[in-house]
Amino acid sequence: MKALVYHGPGNKAWEDVPDATIQDPTDVVVRVETTTICGTDLHILQGDVAAVTDGRILGHEAVGTITAVGDAVSGFGVGDRVLVPAITKCGRCVYCQRGMPSHCQTVGGIGWIFGHLIDGTQAELVRVPYADTSLYAIPEGVTDEQAIFLADSLPTGYEVGVLAGGVRPGDTVAVVGAGAVGLSAILTTGLWGASKVIAVDTNKFRLTKAIEFGATDAVEVGPGTVADVIALTDGLGVDVSIEAVGYPETLLTAASLVRPGGTIANIGVHGTPVELPMQDMWIQNVTLTMGLVDTVSIPTLLKMVASGRIPAEKMGTHSFTFGQIDEAYDVFKNAAANEALKVVITPG
Numbered sequence: 001m002k003a004l005v006y007h008g009p010g011n012k013a014w015e016d017v018p019d020a021t022i023q024d025p026t027d028v029v030v031r032v033e034t035t036t037i038c039g040t041d042l043h044i045l046q047g048d049v050a051a052v053t054d055g056r057i058l059g060h061e062a063v064g065t066i067t068a069v070g071d072a073v074s075g076f077g078v079g080d081r082v083l084v085p086a087i088t089k090c091g092r093c094v095y096c097q098r099g100m101p102s103h104c105q106t107v108g109g110i111g112w113i114f115g116h117l118i119d120g121t122q123a124e125l126v127r128v129p130y131a132d133t134s135l136y137a138i139p140e141g142v143t144d145e146q147a148i149f150l151a152d153s154l155p156t157g158y159e160v161g162v163l164a165g166g167v168r169p170g171d172t173v174a175v176v177g178a179g180a181v182g183l184s185a186i187l188t189t190g191l192w193g194a195s196k197v198i199a200v201d202t203n204k205f206r207l208t209k210a211i212e213f214g215a216t217d218a219v220e221v222g223p224g225t226v227a228d229v230i231a232l233t234d235g236l237g238v239d240v241s242i243e244a245v246g247y248p249e250t251l252l253t254a255a256s257l258v259r260p261g262g263t264i265a266n267i268g269v270h271g272t273p274v275e276l277p278m279q280d281m282w283i284q285n286v287t288l289t290m291g292l293v294d295t296v297s298i299p300t301l302l303k304m305v306a307s308g309r310i311p312a313e314k315m316g317t318h319s320f321t322f323g324q325i326d327e328a329y330d331v332f333k334n335a336a337a338n339e340a341l342k343v344v345i346t347p348g
């Protein structure tokens with residue numbers, strides 16, 4: 001089979017590798033029919049993720065069809081159309097049982113294993129461990145181009161942003177960063193009855209998208225960002241401030257937007273320490289949440305996509321074939337300049 005193989009910082013190649021096969025009785029093999037690229041894949045290519053070593057197949061998002069099942073798999077069969085999520089869960093360890101499979105202990109102590117600790121989904125075939133507890137059947141009426149965004153970005157915006165932030169009916173919500181993840185938070189926060197959803201970004205195209213995705217207001221980052229957002233909330237600040245960029249300054253912005261008693265929900269992956277003004281924050285009764293996505297909201301999101309409440313397909317702006325995967329990476333790497341959100345990659 002062919003796959004996108006990581007060969008150290010800055011190097012990757014779409015090349016011939018041995019076919020993915022069943023290794024454990026709880027495995028299945030999936031023929032990948034749609035995959036995509038995540039910002040994390042770009043971090044890996046920069047050499048930021050030391051656990052990813054030369055020879056690893058990249059990717060942690062896929063939609064496809066099962067071609068082989070291990071002896072212990074009972075919930076899925078050959079020919080089933082499935083969503084392969086970013087998080088794999090054994091279903092039995094202490095974290096899986098607590099509904100927190102992001103920290104599944106069974107393979108390397110973390111739920112994110114594809115394209116990280118084991119071979120990933122940017123390939124013609126992928127081996128999926130713990131298939132019964134990890135895969136999701138895709139309902140009729142949900143297309144591959146919709147389902148693929150439920151593997152990672154939509155559950156991330158929803159779980160780590162909207163649910164962790166505790167959005168309630170009537171709330172005002174700010175989302176700092178309107179990339180795929182921030183836009184996912186915007187798409188799903190309306191489902192909880194937010195009265196105002198304010199998108200904050202440096203990029204005009206992303207802000208236009210934010211309004212299309214259901215934001216009520218868009219604020220371009222500038223010297224008056226905080227004052228502009230506060231003015232939109234009767235001078236109080238927002239109930240829930242979601243950070244979806246991953247820089248110290250954007251977390252500080254998110255923290256400055258929240259009203260007393262509100263919640264700051266950090267989604268961004270941070271690479272450096274962040275100094276928070278605790279001398280101002282302690283008296284504000286605010287909550288700060290953070291974490292790795294569990295992807296446990298996928299069944300809910302699949303239902304909402306099937307019923308038309310979440311137009312997940314809006315996330316895909318560019319399509320490529322496996323043979324064009326280098327081009328797909330180039331477009332995604334310069335997403336803002338290319339007016340790209342997520343890319344859809346198919347066998348072609």
Ligand SMILES: NC(=O)c1ccc[n+]([C@@H]2O[C@H](COP(=O)([O-])OP(=O)(O)OC[C@H]3O[C@@H](n4cnc5c(N)ncnc54)[C@H](O)[C@@H]3O)[C@@H](O)[C@H]2O)c1
Binds near residue numbers: 153182
């Ligand atoms: N916690 C998790 O489980 C999890 C999972 C997936 C992704 N993430 C993280 O979520 C974050 C967002 O991911 P993404 O794929 O949407 O990234 P992205 O790069 O597509 O989007 C980031 C957005 O932030 C905007 N931005 C940049 N600088 C800004 C600033 N100073 N102020 C306001 N906006 C600014 C950009 O214009 C862009 O629209 C990343 O840090 C990513 O690593 C976290």
Ligand SMILES: [Zn+2]
Binds near residue numbers: 039
């Ligand atoms: Zn990802």
Ligand SMILES: [Zn+2]
Binds near residue numbers: 092093094101105106
């Ligand atoms: Zn587990």
